[in-house]
Amino acid sequence: MVEDTVFEHLRAMPGHDWVRQIQSCTVSDPLQPPWGRSYRLVEWTMKHTPDSCRRVVPAESTPLEIAQAVVSHIPGRRFCQQSDS
Template sequence: MVEEMVFEHLRTMPGHEWTRQIHSCKVSDPLQPPWGRSYRLVEWTMKHTPEASRRVVPAESTPLEIAQAVVSHVPGRRFCQQAD
């Protein structure tokens, strides 16, 4: 349900045309590490890019805040599995 709301926010964000190229968006259930605050892992893929992008957000983030985090994402290092 959260994923659907995040996806809908991404589709309606003005000024971010690239968000229409998002193929899928998954949001994990809240995870609680042994230390620190709980978080959710957000993973999305683009239509023409095989690699997924990921971002961690606080567990209490609303769907709109998660969508804003996806839009503000700056790609970093890419870790791809090597084909054998």
């Protein structure tokens, strides 16, 4: 599977100790919107953080390119749903 190969590339990357904290990583099948190019959604979680991170990559990305996108990710805005209490 793509996820397994991405994990192998992530673990082989030197100098990225935080990569060992990745608990799960999923890569969607290619998605084709009504306009624009097709893409894959990459989602991963860290061991001690309840939130997941997501990144969109081009559908033709190789597992190595996906791993590089995960490593280069910079967290942005967080959107949380308000609970109705």
